[in-house]
Amino acid sequence: MVTPELPRARTYAYGKDRAQRVDVYWRKTEPGAAPRPAVLILHGGYWLHGDKAGWKYFARRLTEEGFVVLSANYRLAPRAQWPAQRDDAMSALAFLKDNAVRWNLDPQRVAVVGASSGGHLATQLGTFGTGSAQVRGVVALSPVTSPSLAYHDGGKPTATPSQRKLRGAVTALLNCVPGVSADEECLAKLEDSNSASHASTGDAPMLLMHTAGDFVPISHSNALAGALTAAGVPATVKGLDGDMHASGLLAGEKTYPTILAWLKERLRPGS
Template identity: 45%
Template sequence: MYLLTAQQDPYVTAGHADDLAAALLAKGVSVTTETVPGSQSGGHLLTDVTKPKTLAWIRAHTSSPAPPAHQSADPPLAVHPNHRRTVPNDAPPAARLFLRPTAETPIETTHAYGEHARQQLDAYYQPGSQPQPALIVVHGGHWYEGDKQEWAATARWFAGQGYATFSINYRLNTDAPWPAQRDDVNSAITWIRQNATTFAIDPNRIVMLGSSAGGHLAAMAGTHANGTDLLRGVVALSPVADPNLGYTTGQTEGATAAQVKLRDHATLLTRCSPDPSSASCTSQWTDTTAKHHASTGDTPMYLIHSQQDFVPATHSTQLCEALTQAHVPCTTETTTGSHHGGALFQVPGLRDKVLTWLKAHD
């Protein structure tokens, strides 16, 4: 294991890495630790200095003979790295689930929709004379991590189903507090609409797919003002529709590592712990909760969880109740198992159900 920290990281001190390294070494596990100057945290630790070192370590620990020509280089689903993480990632499983059914290859380009380094999107689209619908994909990662590239295979698959697909990044909670993340998603929607001709899309036929924290942002986009002014439909996989609920779940005895992480990063997102005595803090937490924004004219939604999802379906059932009261169509579904976020696409038939729902609403 390679553990990289910064000396003045304000969120995760180097002591975390030291304790983990000591425990791993005691078990005979090879560990490399490095502490660099500065106060970077998370993905910001990857600088021009640390990137080559990180890449060299990864290559040294992943080099292996190429698989025979008749075998797929993708790992079997059962041993995909995402499934071994203590804290689940929201990204989809192995790319083989999203192999395109045609030989056509979409155009792939990257664009900035704002001035911040995180305000970028990847576009996957087929040129054509007829405007096509657009799908915006919003990654998750506790608002703290994650990247648009994690959803590249999914984006290519949807591009093969007739959607110009846009996988977006947004400012993380280490970059800016709420509501910067919602603002970025709305800015990305506006940018895509303004550039509809470039991508041969119909600006009035835009739908959104979000996962985990990205599902929260998708739900927030769909309930912001009149959601249907911007989006025709929202599909959210394991959406953290109520960060306050995520906080209280993470506070309970027996909370999982993922739920504790969600609690901590919801706190970082709002820059305060829920405090009824603080009007400004209460307002911030209320503003992050999608059900408090539900109103007539919002975007229809399809919200999906698994039975043992660390983000329970209560997040979505409460949002759906609020939307239904506002006469907005909303559907929830709970699958078997413990899949979270993009891993829900492992559930047989679910990907096609999502596609069918999107096509009915775009």
């Protein structure tokens, strides 16, 4: 019996900063093989922490399905303030496309998957500028699509510890306090960080998922999906049972098949 070859994995720099690194997962192909679709993964962690290595298992599963996968780190707050995180996500995406020949991938068939704050960045890639020109689709688990809403919810008397932490993370991300006395520069950064503010006809289709007890409520995705739908962009919001958050939604094998089927449909040739 022939043992299948394990996916190759290697770390590359896509920028000069120590945080600007990607782990690339791919399988060797025969000469002349058709280019493969690709997925860029963006980890969560309140924009404050987290690491690409946490998505190793998911990345390897996708390579088994014929995808080339890049899992990216990016500059974190408070050392780097918004929009450095979006800039890094865009740079990682450009690195992926610039190296299409190296990994035999199709630069026109790329999707991005993100969770929590990484889901926020994923939705930014799908909406900022002409999102569909950058990625073919976005899958976001528990995405913080609206830092404005996160800041507001974290200040409520009923806010959970995680929501209060997220409120503080928004101020670290923006390097300002977006309250009633905030200056115009702070409010402009806050608006720019809200993914729905960039929604337009040219955006990428999205699959957005939350659990019922998620501390990032489904209202984040409902608002973004509403803006996308109004612009004629397909957007699906799925509510799930339980209280898992971000990559926790992948536990139990109920969510992964849905994500995989969606990615295959969006990234099939000619779609």
